[in-house]
Amino acid sequence: MCGICGVVGLRHATPIVFEGLRRLEYRGYDSAGIATLVDGRVERRRAAGKLDNLGRLLEDNPLAGTTGIGHTRWATHGAPTACNAHPHGTERVAIVHNGIIENFETLRRELEAVGQVFQTETDSETIALMVDFYLTQGYAPREAALNTLKRLEGAYAVAMIFAGHEGLMIGACHSAPLAVGYGDGEMFLGSDSLALAPLTRRITYMEDGDCVVITPAGAEFITFDGTPVTRKEQTTALAAGSIGKDGYRHYMEKELHEHPLVIGQTLQRMVDPASRRVMLPEMPFDLASVPRAVITACGSAFYAGMIGRYWLEDIARLPVDIDVASEMRYRNPPLTAGSLGLLISQSGETADTLAALRSLREKAVHILSVLNVEHSTMARESDVVLGTVAGPEISVASTKAFTAQLTVLACLSIAAARARGTLDEAGEDALVSALLDLPSRAAEVFTQGPAIRRMAQIVVEARDVLYLGRGSMFPVAMEGALKLKEITYIHAEAYAAGEMKHGPISLIDRTVPIVASAPYTPLFDKTLSNLQEAKARGGRLLVFTDTKGADRVSAIAEEMVVLPHVHDFVAPILQTIPVQMLAYEVAVLKGTDVDQPRNLAKSVTVE
Template sequence: MCGIVGVIGTNVAAPILYEALRRLEYRGYDSAGIATLVNGHIERRRAEGKLVNLGAALERAPLSGTTGIGHTRWATHGAPTEGNAHPHGTSLVSIVHNGIIENHAELRAELEAEGSVFSTETDTETVAQLVDRNLRAGMAPREAAHAALGRLHGAYAIAMIFAGHAELMIGARHGAPLVVGFGEDEMFLGSDSLALSPLTRRIAYLRDGDWVVVSRTGAEMFDPEGNPVPFEIRQTALAGGSIGKDGYRHYMDKELHEHPLVIGQTLRRMIDPATRRVVMPPLPFDLAAIPRATITACGSAFYAGLLGRHWLESEARLPVDVDVASELRYRDAPLSAGGLALLISQSGETADTLAALRALRAGGQHVLSVLNVPESSMARDSDMVLETVAGPEICVASTKAFTAQLSVLACLAIATGRARGTLSAEREQVLVQALLDLPGKAAELFDLRADIQHVAAIVADARDVLYLGRGAYFPVALEGALKLKEISYIHAEAYAAGEMKHGPIALIDRSVPVVAIAPSGRLFGKTASNLQEARARGGRLIAFTDAEGAAGLRGIAEALVVLPEADPFTAPILHSIAVQMLAYEVALLKGTDVDQPRNLAKSVTVE
């Protein structure tokens, strides 16, 4: 989950590295650091806390040198202190690392027995000390790095520089992403192409297990045995200037306002406006022949998968299993031969989802991924990718990527229903029209900000909040509760509304707001009954609904947020945006760090 970057060039490296780290800070912000080669010697600046603290350190004591590495940290081994901040190293080598070295304790004991002196609690320093030992034994940097890499167990992406070698940087990956950037008389390493997009559009990805030797004029890649391997230089689609706040107070506010655009962009990839039909790219398997689907993801993407299951089962009549990726890979569940593995991820680098992908492929499943980064590790391991056109999402709490995922899953359900013969042409036209209406409906939600702020004032004073939803709205309740926890630090739990009386109702009193996602429809009466039960126990009821639902909830709910009328097929997407907006307004009242909540990072590349 950490971010790493490296540069060899002709310009002073530290400002380039700092700007690249700014684009990687979503990966972790417990501490940050930069090391450069100054007159052949390694010098570094590090700081605890957010990247701005490193910026202040660099202002007090600037770093020169045109070769360097940088790191922004999400702490795993060792507290988030300046002493444990990367880069780590010795007088001979400096290293930045994303991931976990699983055998670091064994290696550390071996090195300490030989006289190595450690100064941190991190697993990363073990790598540096291992390379240092090899250098002191007379190995050249390339040999020393290769020998050290062969000793490591775990997931990692690593970049290292060497004293006295200004024209050399070595990188390696095993289970965590690493990108090589090709410039004019300069070269780069980075955790992802977003970090490098202002610097170059020409990139190459290391295959898992490979390592790379980088000079100012090019790169050589090798497999774990040291054999040269070919690589492809690609043009990344990311634009260098795409991460500004554009006048919004927070990235989250900006990204919330991008929902209509992102939904529209994503749908344009999948719907032919002339025929009003979903158009799928050529698939290497037959949707009609799929006996069963398995959806897996983490966090908000998992909740998107729950709603995707609802659509696939109701419209395509396809049996679907859904599991969080960190559980699926260990369940050893039986899989239907020729089944579909449907993976959902914003980054395409989530460690648990990648591991689940490999397990599902080993189980004979076709692999289809819904991703926001089509150049990611998950994309390269999939049979086919359906892209969410959300653009860079910088706020750690996912917003626009979630609704883009839902837009893709809705289209996939339509296409699957058509292929399986369960969806008539007339029904497809109705569903497609509902999707085409969605961007405009989403834009109308921002007219409800005053109503959502009123509700936020009720929620902000609470210690505990319950979210309720039925059917397609249960995943929306889960998303709302997660967002509130993530950015306001208020404890929130989501339940299927019918489950409230099976335990959670014991928690309800006047201090516990109950947020219900309860639009009109065939399940409305049952949800309204659940709310009556909560009201009888003193619960403060808040309902997100539509005009018809509002008429039935007046006198029951203390506060109502009435959303625009929408087809039941797409209404859950609108309600998802609304509950995200509520979390944002509560966080503003609480004064928390909206974009960078404590203890979190966006791209979870460690287990």
């Protein structure tokens, strides 16, 4: 979603803020802007489209000043135009805002009634004009900000600067992330630590309902009623140079090639290689006594959860329900106290997943979250966090975070099975051995680049693509279809292969490629039979299989990618990598914006 970066100090603010916005591009945006104080006056530069447009505007019309805020906007209220771009403001104040102000229409009518004039279609401008109103009534910046914050309903992170108040910035958050960074004689504010990585590793993550008053000397944290609070300063492990492309064409290509690394890093945290035992952190509940689990997530994380459900039910014999987070809390499922709520999110800030977490908490359910950002809001509100150790993922389309999530879920499933007595020591040894072998097998996938590119030549000409898989390969098919839609804009749908003849088979002809994930597992023969049905109707089969299935697949497939044969348990993790690679290669052929596809945001922090 939208991104915020701000600085107060002695250095020229604009290049610092602009670079921070550059590091926030991964969140997705369609306009950008910066405001600074120039000789005490608020001045702004805003542009629609990519940051390069703002950069050219700043070259033609530079922006001085040592106090500044910037923003990358993902449009919700109002079109993605320069007028609607942030920062919003008046001659007295400038603000940037992430989130949605749910009562903005009421506040807008109230402000218009007292003479405030709106210039944009956004909900965010309401914040600026309400602060401005209080300033005109004689309130100091701090009081004007607090009076405004008390009136806002919804989710928001906001930063403000004030005319005539050099070296002052006020930030606040409610149900949206915001981090304070500490420098030497300067201070920073950002949507996440990635924006601040080149500037500082000393970070405080703000909590819901926090307001922060920032000057070059430091930060004062208060509640919205002005009560002082203490917030912990932490040292982030994120390095300033960790988001370069390192010679790859796109961040997505780089992150695809990091699959073996992140799988290995995640296993290092969770598995003792000497004893071949899964070692999870201490939990405040007993996995053996959990009567039921409910998994919830969004997007690719939901598909990871679907695979996790197969594992938990199969080897741990734990009954599992699963829902997309945007539906789960509205379905209001009956849950037994003491059940396990398993939530999955790359950012730990996904609005729907966070709302689902809170609804589960109300039902006295244990909360275990699988997260890549372990200082996120979801992390703070969970009983246990299992980290994915994937590092920053810049491309909007998730790749390495997905296999890291699967690796964590695999380890959790083994631990649950051991705790529940459904897996003996020899069984654990076999599954852990398969996991430990996975990074090297994942590295072998990249030798199949030429075969994947041949598949891409077929898919790039299609308007519609069918993805098929059985068992745990069905969510892999769903992940492949999602990636293709996200970055190539080609319509794709995934089906459980056995369901093909219950409708989708009517779509099959020479113009609709069929992409199938068919490793040699106990369901291989069933999948092959479904593919033969498609072949008989003119289907063009593009099949991901393994060395054991290759001979039989070659008889019917137009193109085939042969992966190493691995244990059935880890096959979905390995099979995920080439379906993501296929989407990437098709996007390259089409010339789409691979890392920042249209209309999408990396971290969806509004419902």
